[in-house]
Amino acid sequence: MSHIRACIFDLDGVLVDTAVYHYRAWKRLANELGFDFTEDDNEKLKGISRVQSLELILGWGGVEKTPAEKLELATRKNTWYVEMIQAMTPEEILPGAKEFLAEVKAAGLKSALGSASKNSGLILERTGLLSFFDVIIDGNVVSASKPDPQVFLKGAEALQIPPNQCVVFEDAVAGVEAARAGGMKVVGIGSPEILRDADVVVNGLSGFRVNMLDAM
Numbered sequence: 001m002s003h004i005r006a007c008i009f010d011l012d013g014v015l016v017d018t019a020v021y022h023y024r025a026w027k028r029l030a031n032e033l034g035f036d037f038t039e040d041d042n043e044k045l046k047g048i049s050r051v052q053s054l055e056l057i058l059g060w061g062g063v064e065k066t067p068a069e070k071l072e073l074a075t076r077k078n079t080w081y082v083e084m085i086q087a088m089t090p091e092e093i094l095p096g097a098k099e100f101l102a103e104v105k106a107a108g109l110k111s112a113l114g115s116a117s118k119n120s121g122l123i124l125e126r127t128g129l130l131s132f133f134d135v136i137i138d139g140n141v142v143s144a145s146k147p148d149p150q151v152f153l154k155g156a157e158a159l160q161i162p163p164n165q166c167v168v169f170e171d172a173v174a175g176v177e178a179a180r181a182g183g184m185k186v187v188g189i190g191s192p193e194i195l196r197d198a199d200v201v202v203n204g205l206s207g208f209r210v211n212m213l214d215a216m
């Protein structure tokens, strides 16, 4: 029997394929400002807040903006992003994610969302995933972004499960760090070369089973 009693899921890149929409919208913004950034750079944007992403991108382009201009740029990016996610369907749930969420529920484990996104409600609603979660912690209720563990600790607290009995599913380096800083186990979703600090790394949730948590 596993000692794990709760699963905390990142959203973008773990349950749904929105990472590509974030990338497209940020790239469009950078291009309008007269520069570009690489897919490698894009890795650094995963898991961090909208405002912090903008700061990094402006730094890459060597562009300086006033606080009011930054607000306008972040809003512009989000408008394009929301246009894309509004058209999302359950087809865009990543392979195996819905099945795994159902298995977690059937096994009597608790589930929380632990995302930096302020758009998580819309995405969960569009994809029909909302009912799988006991607790939603997202960018609307956290004040410190990953790699700060706040988002996951709030999730554990709301579920009333100690952090060491929680496992986090994450695709971002910042998210893996956040989970570790919170004293939680981490399943990395992606490449072992990038997610070096995860306890295990898989390339997606298809094929991942609740009984694999026993070994963690």
Ligand code: G6P
Pocket: 012, 022, 045, 046, 047, 048, 049, 050, 053, 078, 115, 116, 117, 118, 119, 120, 139, 172
């Ligand atoms: C997730 C994504 C990040 C994104 C952040 C904020 O963590 O991985 O790339 O910047 O959410 O998303 P939002 O929808 O609030 O702009």
Ligand code: MG
Pocket: 010, 011, 012, 013, 014, 046, 047, 170, 171, 172, 175
């Ligand atoms: Mg993510």
